[in-house]
Amino acid sequence: MSNDLPSTVPEHRPGFVLSGVPHAAAIQLTIMEVKAGEAVCKVPYAEHLVGNPDTGVIHGGVITSLLDNTCGVAVGSKTQLMGHIATLDLRIDYMKPAKPGEDILAFAECYKVTKNIAFVRGLAYHADRNDPIATCAAAFMLGTKAQKGANVASGGTP
Amino acid sequence: MDLIKRAIAEGRKPELQKLVDAIPYCRFLGIEVDRKGSELTTVLRFDHELIGNPVLPALHGGVVGAFLEVTAVIQLMLEVVSEDLPKPVDISIDYLRSGKPVDTYARAIVTKQGRRVCNVRAEAWQDEHARPIAALHGHFLIKPQETERN
Numbered sequence: 001m002s003n004d005l006p007s008t009v010p011e012h013r014p015g016f017v018l019s020g021v022p023h024a025a026a027i028q029l030t031i032m033e034v035k036a037g038e039a040v041c042k043v044p045y046a047e048h049l050v051g052n053p054d055t056g057v058i059h060g061g062v063i064t065s066l067l068d069n070t071c072g073v074a075v076g077s078k079t080q081l082m083g084h085i086a087t088l089d090l091r092i093d094y095m096k097p098a099k100p101g102e103d104i105l106a107f108a109e110c111y112k113v114t115k116n117i118a119f120v121r122g123l124a125y126h127a128d129r130n131d132p133i134a135t136c137a138a139a140f141m142l143g144t145k146a147q148k149g150a151n152v153a154s155g156g157t158p
Numbered sequence: 159m160d161l162i163k164r165a166i167a168e169g170r171k172p173e174l175q176k177l178v179d180a181i182p183y184c185r186f187l188g189i190e191v192d193r194k195g196s197e198l199t200t201v202l203r204f205d206h207e208l209i210g211n212p213v214l215p216a217l218h219g220g221v222v223g224a225f226l227e228v229t230a231v232i233q234l235m236l237e238v239v240s241e242d243l244p245k246p247v248d249i250s251i252d253y254l255r256s257g258k259p260v261d262t263y264a265r266a267i268v269t270k271q272g273r274r275v276c277n278v279r280a281e282a283w284q285d286e287h288a289r290p291i292a293a294l295h296g297h298f299l300i301k302p303q304e305t306e307r308n
Contacts, residue, residue: 083213
């Protein structure tokens with residue numbers, strides 16, 4: 001069994017905006033790379049995501065959305081439970097502000113899955129993963145209720 | 159931000175709704191400030207673009223987290239004198255219930271105010287205040303007034 005996401009769903013193919021998730025589409029969240037238990041996503045720089053109009057730095061909330069969603073994709077790729085997972089908690093440490101005008105990437109790794117819970121760590125960066133903008137640790141509940149036909153990767157709330 | 163510096167120079171609190179409106183990301187999320195004296199409630203108006211799970215449907219976890227972070231920052235702007243917008247150092251979010259596709263409200267409490275760092279807790283709810291959908295606690299870096307620094 002492949003742990004990769006089904007490539008028949010267009011938005012799960014690398015380089016595609018996660019259009020099945022309205023908020024992901026609103027911030028142009030793009031899947032760059034998915035392996036079993038690992039994911040890389042990107043949010044391109046945009047004026048409407050700015051958190052400080054003086055500096056043009058992207059708001060921390062965008063990084064929250066990006067990390068939450070990337071962690072969700074990593075859990076989904078490991079457990080095949082897309083749409084049936086829910087974030088339990090998410091902790092983010094902000095290391096430095098994002099550079100204005102530059103896209104933000106996030107890498108997440110689902111390093112442990114138990115019967116009920118998946119544990120994930122991740123980081124947000126521009127080019128170098130050793131110089132992160134933010135790091136995160138998250139736990140996801142597995143096998144949450146979702147209606148039949150759920151086919152979207154959701155790093156969202158239950 | 160000019161808005162903040164002018165308010166400090168005039169010895170008053172910045173107008174919080176204007177402050178929120180000056181931040182593009184807050185406008186994009188649709189955040190409003192409801193201030194009744196010293197009591198502050200933030201409102202996140204529901205919009206389809208805030209959905210993270212269209213099947214349930216439920217608000218995106220990142221949106222709920224961002225809303226709580228903004229609430230914490232606005233509360234700090236009300237209670238603390240900072241020459242710039244407080245910067246998050248770390249935040250931790252507990253997701254308690256799924257966010258339904260309706261308006262969401264939040265309130266924050268500054269639990270400790272230091273000279274440079276403040277601890278804040280925030281909680282978001284929808285229909286019932288007693289049934290929160292998410293809670294945040296975090297540390298925020300503030301910029302103390304120039305004159306107080308030495």
